[in-house]
Amino acid sequence: MVQKRPYYCLVMLFVLGISFEPSLGDTDAQILMRFKGSLSNGKALNDWGSESSLCSWTGLLCRKNQTFYGLRLEHMEMGGKIDIETLVELPTLVSFSVINNTFEGPMPEFKKLVSLRALFLSNNKFSGDIPDDAFEGMRKLKRVFLAENGFTGPIPKSLANLPRLLDLDLRGNGFGGNIPDFQQQDFRVFNLSNNQLEGQIPESLSNKFPSSFAGNEGLCGKPLSSCKIGGNESRSLEPNLDKPQGKNHRILITVIIVVAVVAFSSIVALLFIQKHRRKRFKPRTLPTQGNSQQSVGFKESHSIDMTVDLKDGDGELNFVREDRGGFDLHELLSASAAVLGSGSFGSTYKAMILNGPTVVVKRFRHMNNVGKQEFSEHMQRLGTLTHPNLLPLAAFYYRKEDKFLVYDFAENGSLASHLHGRNGSVLTWSSRLKIIKGVARGLAYLYENFPGKIVPHGHLKSSNVVLDHSFEPKLNEYGLVEVMNKSHAQKFMAAYKAPETSKFGRPNVKSDVWCLGILILEVLTGKFPANYLRHGKGGNNSDLATWVDSVVREEWTGEVFDKDILGTRNGESEMLKLLRIGMFCCKWSVENRWDWNEAVAKIEEVKENDGEDDSSSCYYVSEEDFNSRTATEDEFSFSVTNG
Known part of the structure; x- marks a missing residue:
C-alpha cells in the first residue's frame, strides 16, 4: 500500500487541477460579450459571440500570433455606456478607439486601464469637465485624441504630465483657462485649436505651429502674437x-x-x-505641422478673386454632402489660408474657417469646356461616394473660367511628401503596406461604383494620396477625367502616362491598375517615377517599372528597396510579394497586366510577417514602442530606433 501511495497522490492532484480550472476567470470572449451588453445600437457587432476565431470579430485588433490587443469600434453609430470595469478584466488591452460614434456624458474613468497606450474618443458627444487626475497613473499612454466633443473646463494637468505622450488632439471642444505646462518635448501631433483657452502659451510649447492654437481668442505669446498692451507686457x-x-x-x-x-x-x-461687395480669397503663408503638406510662399498677385464678374458664377457654395455645411462662401473667403502647392491643374489651399472646419480648396483651370449642369451633376455624383480610403468632396463652386472643389483636410499631408520630402519622416514597411492596402481598397471602390468608366480614378499618384491623423490613406482628385479638358488630361493626368496611350492614344480599362503598380514600386523603392514629370502621353524605357525589372533580372533584388525598410526582419519575403504584384500591375502589355480584381486580391494577401519585431542592424522596434503611431496593428512599427 505504501508503494502505491505516490500514484494515488498524483491522481488526486490531477483531479483537483481539473476541478479548479473554472476559477481562472472568464475568457476574453466572455468579457467582450459582457462589454457589448453595455453598448446601444451594436448592430455592427453582430458577429461577436460567433464560434469563429476571436480575432475575426468586428473591431478587434490582434497581433500576428492571434493575441488580442485592442478595440477599434469606429464609425458604427454606437452609443451607450463604456463599461470600464469590464474592460479592466482584459489584461492585454492597450488600444481603444470609438471615433465617430454617439457616446455622450462625462469621460469614463479610463485611468483604471493603466496599460492603455492609445485612446481615441474623437467625434462623439462627450461633455463636461475632465477631472484633473483623469490620466493619473497612465504612464504608458502615448496617443490621446479627444477632438470634436463637448469637453469643458481646464485641460487636466495629469494629461500634461504623461511621460510618453506623443500625439495629442483636443481641437473642437470647449476647454478653457490657461494651458498647462506640458512636460513632453517631441510631439508628433499637437492640436489645441478651436477651444476657449486663454492666457500666455507656455514656453515649452512656443516652438509649435500657430495652427495648433487657432480659434482660441484669449491666447497670446509665441508662436502667436506677443502678450503686450501698449508696448508693455500684459x-x-x-x-x-x-x-x-x-x-x-x-x-x-x-x-x-x-x-x-x-x-x-x-x-x-x-x-x-x-x-x-468684394469677396477676395487671399491666402497667406502659414507654417504647418512637420508631417503636413509644405506651405510655400506666394505674391499678392496670386490672390484669388472669385467674385469678378459674378454673372458667370452661381454666387454660392454648392454642398454635395448632407454632413457638410455650417459655413458659406463669405466665411470661406474670409478664412485664414495657406498655399499647399501649385501644379499643372491649379493651386491648392488649406483654409481654416473661423469656428468651422479646416478644408482644402483646389482650383482647377482646365475644366472650362464643361457646362454648368453637367459639372454640377458630376460633382453631386462624386459627393455620394463614401469610403474610408477616399478623401470626401464637400462642396464646389462653379465659374466658367475655373472651378473650385472643397475637400476635407488630411492632417498628415501627401504620401509624396513623406516619401520624397525633407521633413525627416520615416515610413516603415508596416506603414507602407497599410497605405498600399488602403489605396487598393479605395481604387476597388471606384471601379465598383463607376463600372462604365475606363479610368474611374484617372490621376492616381503619390501626391494624390493623402494621410489622415492615423496615417490612413485617402485617394484624392479621383473621377475628374470626365470634366477635364481632353488636351490637358492627355498631357498631365497619370492614367495617360500608361504605355498603351502611346499606341492607342487613349487610356485602357487597366490604366488605373498601371498607376497602382507604379505607386507600389514608388512606395517600395522610395524613388520618384520620373515619367510623371514628362508632359504628353505614354511611358518610355526609362520609367520606374523598367528600372525595377532590370534590377530584379540581374538578381540584385535587395538593392531595389528603400533603405528605410531594407532591414525589416522577417518582412523581406512579403516585401518581395508586393514587389512582384507591383510589377504585374504595370506590365507593358495590357494583356499580361492584372485587372483590378486580381491586383486587389493579391495585395490583401500580403502580410506584415512579424516585421514589427525587427532587430536587424537597420531598425529595431521594441515592445515599448508598440502602438506608438496608430490604433492599428498595421502601423505597429512606425516608431523606430537605430539598432
Missing part, C-alpha cells in the same frame, strides 16, 4: 495693491481707448466691405 487688470491707484487708472483708461479704437476700426472695415 498684466492682470485686477487692482494691484502694491502700486499706486493712479497708475492702475491710467492702465485701465489706456485699455479702454485701445479697445474702442479697435472696435471702431472693425466697424469701418465691415462697412467698407459691404459697400464694395
Whole structure:
C-alpha cells in the first residue's frame, strides 16, 4: 500500500487541477460579450459571440500570433455606456478607439486601464469637465485624441504630465483657462485649436505651429502674437495693491481707448466691405505641422478673386454632402489660408474657417469646356461616394473660367511628401503596406461604383494620396477625367502616362491598375517615377517599372528597396510579394497586366510577417514602442530606433 501511495497522490492532484480550472476567470470572449451588453445600437457587432476565431470579430485588433490587443469600434453609430470595469478584466488591452460614434456624458474613468497606450474618443458627444487626475497613473499612454466633443473646463494637468505622450488632439471642444505646462518635448501631433483657452502659451510649447492654437481668442505669446498692451507686457487688470491707484487708472483708461479704437476700426472695415461687395480669397503663408503638406510662399498677385464678374458664377457654395455645411462662401473667403502647392491643374489651399472646419480648396483651370449642369451633376455624383480610403468632396463652386472643389483636410499631408520630402519622416514597411492596402481598397471602390468608366480614378499618384491623423490613406482628385479638358488630361493626368496611350492614344480599362503598380514600386523603392514629370502621353524605357525589372533580372533584388525598410526582419519575403504584384500591375502589355480584381486580391494577401519585431542592424522596434503611431496593428512599427 505504501508503494502505491505516490500514484494515488498524483491522481488526486490531477483531479483537483481539473476541478479548479473554472476559477481562472472568464475568457476574453466572455468579457467582450459582457462589454457589448453595455453598448446601444451594436448592430455592427453582430458577429461577436460567433464560434469563429476571436480575432475575426468586428473591431478587434490582434497581433500576428492571434493575441488580442485592442478595440477599434469606429464609425458604427454606437452609443451607450463604456463599461470600464469590464474592460479592466482584459489584461492585454492597450488600444481603444470609438471615433465617430454617439457616446455622450462625462469621460469614463479610463485611468483604471493603466496599460492603455492609445485612446481615441474623437467625434462623439462627450461633455463636461475632465477631472484633473483623469490620466493619473497612465504612464504608458502615448496617443490621446479627444477632438470634436463637448469637453469643458481646464485641460487636466495629469494629461500634461504623461511621460510618453506623443500625439495629442483636443481641437473642437470647449476647454478653457490657461494651458498647462506640458512636460513632453517631441510631439508628433499637437492640436489645441478651436477651444476657449486663454492666457500666455507656455514656453515649452512656443516652438509649435500657430495652427495648433487657432480659434482660441484669449491666447497670446509665441508662436502667436506677443502678450503686450501698449508696448508693455500684459498684466492682470485686477487692482494691484502694491502700486499706486493712479497708475492702475491710467492702465485701465489706456485699455479702454485701445479697445474702442479697435472696435471702431472693425466697424469701418465691415462697412467698407459691404459697400464694395468684394469677396477676395487671399491666402497667406502659414507654417504647418512637420508631417503636413509644405506651405510655400506666394505674391499678392496670386490672390484669388472669385467674385469678378459674378454673372458667370452661381454666387454660392454648392454642398454635395448632407454632413457638410455650417459655413458659406463669405466665411470661406474670409478664412485664414495657406498655399499647399501649385501644379499643372491649379493651386491648392488649406483654409481654416473661423469656428468651422479646416478644408482644402483646389482650383482647377482646365475644366472650362464643361457646362454648368453637367459639372454640377458630376460633382453631386462624386459627393455620394463614401469610403474610408477616399478623401470626401464637400462642396464646389462653379465659374466658367475655373472651378473650385472643397475637400476635407488630411492632417498628415501627401504620401509624396513623406516619401520624397525633407521633413525627416520615416515610413516603415508596416506603414507602407497599410497605405498600399488602403489605396487598393479605395481604387476597388471606384471601379465598383463607376463600372462604365475606363479610368474611374484617372490621376492616381503619390501626391494624390493623402494621410489622415492615423496615417490612413485617402485617394484624392479621383473621377475628374470626365470634366477635364481632353488636351490637358492627355498631357498631365497619370492614367495617360500608361504605355498603351502611346499606341492607342487613349487610356485602357487597366490604366488605373498601371498607376497602382507604379505607386507600389514608388512606395517600395522610395524613388520618384520620373515619367510623371514628362508632359504628353505614354511611358518610355526609362520609367520606374523598367528600372525595377532590370534590377530584379540581374538578381540584385535587395538593392531595389528603400533603405528605410531594407532591414525589416522577417518582412523581406512579403516585401518581395508586393514587389512582384507591383510589377504585374504595370506590365507593358495590357494583356499580361492584372485587372483590378486580381491586383486587389493579391495585395490583401500580403502580410506584415512579424516585421514589427525587427532587430536587424537597420531598425529595431521594441515592445515599448508598440502602438506608438496608430490604433492599428498595421502601423505597429512606425516608431523606430537605430539598432
